[in-house]
Amino acid sequence: MPRPLVAEVDLGALRHNLQRVRDLAPNAKVLAVVKANAYGHGMEACALALESDGYALLSLDEARTLRELGVTRPILLLEGLFGPEDLKGLRETRAMPVIHHQEQLRMLEMSDLPPPGRVFLKVDSGMHRLGFAPADAADALRRLQQVQGISEIVLMSHYACADEPDGTREAVRRMEELRGWQAGLAILPSSFGNSAALLAGQAFGRGRAVPVGDWVRPGIMLYGASPMAGISAASLDLKPVMRLRSQLISVRQVAAGEGIGYGATFRSDTPIRIGIVACGYADGYPRHAPTGTPVQVAGRITRLLGRVSMDMLCVDLTAIAEAQVGAPVELFGPDLPVDEIALAAGTIPYEILTGIARRVPVTLIGDHGST
Numbered sequence: 001m002p003r004p005l006v007a008e009v010d011l012g013a014l015r016h017n018l019q020r021v022r023d024l025a026p027n028a029k030v031l032a033v034v035k036a037n038a039y040g041h042g043m044e045a046c047a048l049a050l051e052s053d054g055y056a057l058l059s060l061d062e063a064r065t066l067r068e069l070g071v072t073r074p075i076l077l078l079e080g081l082f083g084p085e086d087l088k089g090l091r092e093t094r095a096m097p098v099i100h101h102q103e104q105l106r107m108l109e110m111s112d113l114p115p116p117g118r119v120f121l122k123v124d125s126g127m128h129r130l131g132f133a134p135a136d137a138a139d140a141l142r143r144l145q146q147v148q149g150i151s152e153i154v155l156m157s158h159y160a161c162a163d164e165p166d167g168t169r170e171a172v173r174r175m176e177e178l179r180g181w182q183a184g185l186a187i188l189p190s191s192f193g194n195s196a197a198l199l200a201g202q203a204f205g206r207g208r209a210v211p212v213g214d215w216v217r218p219g220i221m222l223y224g225a226s227p228m229a230g231i232s233a234a235s236l237d238l239k240p241v242m243r244l245r246s247q248l249i250s251v252r253q254v255a256a257g258e259g260i261g262y263g264a265t266f267r268s269d270t271p272i273r274i275g276i277v278a279c280g281y282a283d284g285y286p287r288h289a290p291t292g293t294p295v296q297v298a299g300r301i302t303r304l305l306g307r308v309s310m311d312m313l314c315v316d317l318t319a320i321a322e323a324q325v326g327a328p329v330e331l332f333g334p335d336l337p338v339d340e341i342a343l344a345a346g347t348i349p350y351e352i353l354t355g356i357a358r359r360v361p362v363t364l365i366g367d368h369g370s371t
Helices: 011-024 035-039 043-049 060-068 086-093 102-110 134-145 169-181 195-204 338-345 349-354
Strands: 006-010 029-033 054-057 075-077 095-099 118-122 152-156 242-254 272-277 294-297 300-305 313-316 328-332 362-365
Touching (some): 006 011, 011 043, 011 195, 011 362, 035 043, 035 349, 043 060, 054 060, 060 075, 060 086, 086 102, 095 102, 134 152, 134 169, 272 294, 294 338
Parallel strands (some): 006 362, 054 075, 075 095, 095 118, 118 152
Antiparallel strands (some): 006 242, 242 272, 242 328, 272 313, 294 328, 300 313
């Protein structure tokens, strides 16, 4: 019998969340972000299941994987070119690069290879991570327009604080000012909207809606988690795509005062009944999740006890008398949002979902879509 830990991926929920994107940005094309193995959900399965207008990822190897699966839709490389040799890969995969610094511009200008047809010109609107400074954007555009073979340039930026009320105010001001002063930039198609920007109107009130552009790039919302701390995915009409489930593999009584787990960081003042779950930090469950982190056992919410081990964790069964070896456990999923686990563990759902280990078997629920 295999180890009972399984990550179930609900492709129907994934498609529901994509429809939410379309409802929120009905006039935009959707680049589904499937980087980081589709946030831990399986890039190949999710890309095939999603009826998006294209995909956003990081590497040419990932782009090749999708093309080999028969995917024909546009693919955006979010970090663009890493070296001149990537230009050949761009032509082979028909991928669209993000151009965000001078060296990438020089690669395009100096190459003897035909450039990609569409490129995304990234401008830094306050993230200070990637992108041309606003003062340099017009010159970068001019140089791109002089590269023979580029058929379309999309103006791109990334909101640093869209998950906060009024967090995009300064970024929007900078981009509007930039496009107001530079006629060439003003007429470009654009790509601004990440998950938080798409959801800002619903999360913070309709008056807080922000510009998202002609191409939107949803990530975490596709997988059913909220990008806003303290605002639940359910309230945003997002459905969890992954259920991480396991079973109790041991049940025992522990006397009052006895320590539980490494370092004996938990001791009960009274006798306690505990269960051991087949899931640990080597599976991607956060090691720093503290005592009290919610876990569902046999359909009831209980709490984590002590330190998470490499392959196991301990739960309190004192109030769940019916729970025995083999009882079902949900670490997170439809009945226990990953947002709650992240909050308890002092992290974000992105880290938990992308951290699910490759050793965890994945079961797909629902049919694949088209390419």
